[in-house]
Amino acid sequence: MISITPNQLSPRDAYRLLNSTVVPRPIAWVSTIGADGSINLAPFSFFNAVSGNPPTVMFSISQRAGKPKDTLRNAQATGEFVVNLVDESLAAKMNQTSGDWAYGTNEFEIAQLETAPSLDVQPPRVARAPIALEARVSQIVPVLGTPNTLILGHVVRWHIRDDLLRPNGLIDATRLHPIARLGGDEYATLAAIFEMTRPTV
Template sequence: MRTDFDPGQLGPRDFYKFLTSVVVPRPIAWVSSTSPDGVDNLAPHSFFTVASVDPPIIQFTSVGEKDSLRNIEATGEFVVNLAPAGLIQEINATGTNFSADVSEFDAAGLTREPSAAVRPPRVKESPAVMECSLHQTLRVGDCVLVLGLVVHAAVSSDVLNGNHPEVARLDPLARLGGDEWGSLGPVHRLPRIRASQWPGSFTPRVTRGETLDTPGGD
């Protein structure tokens, strides 16, 4: 048995709550931007993903008109800082609806770090940052998709294994439904099966907490 949900009957706000409860976990773009007046803004946005590999473009969604969006459209620059689980209190604090003349860096007690290629500062406490120039904004319904061309990236050396950032060391925070947040659980390594290997080399399903190495994956 299933329970049906009709977006038209629920209304936008209630269906938004439904969407954010089932589209989980969601990575967080911890976006720093600077207003034309020089105020540094910092806010978490949990509709976030990669939009293009070549050129490297990342994307987050502004639900409504917010300071991040206004600053980025005015200046054409922003930084996406990785949101680590150890800073959950600070990340939550930067989601407060402060007035535009208040910097969340100062309100949450976070440290500005100069960026290499853009004006907005990076979050020094974040283990990985991507500096972006605005590629495009796209209005979809009551939201705005913000696409940024990554012009520079920097990662704390202590989270690297060679040139590869290790997810356990990054310890990323995720948004769930309502007031719920998530952190990294068991990590499963399961390479993709090639068509040439199907079905003879198909292996049993991995159970939670186990790892499985299958040749021929990405």
């Protein structure tokens, strides 16, 4: 068993080790709109659901060259975002939008992605995304001692592809074909699915 403490590693190596430890991670492909009306689309893999009532999601954003990234600037300015889920067919286009583009660049255009209008928030969604979550910012929380900021938002509307929602109200992951983030440049697809029932105590 190898034992490592963070102070044995450079910040970059600690980041890489953590990223490759906490796997697989779902990807939030977040669309936002700026105060000037510019549209932004960027992926984040520090992402998850944090509450069911009210439905709440969060993602974490690091800084870029010591400055807030476009997604954070836009969320602060407008208080809204859309989380688009990424399936296997959208992996390459998602990766295109991860570039360090200048503020105001429309990544929908960079990746040649069609937009679809949201109904309750301003930012558009990715038309081909199998699921999109419209959300309003509930909290923006700087992570003390780090260059990261957590954005939490209440989900105000789901957009779900017709074939994905089962009669029992659950998403059919075998049809969703989501991709997930691993360490480095690695991604994963969904492998075998199995069920376990919680024990009765």
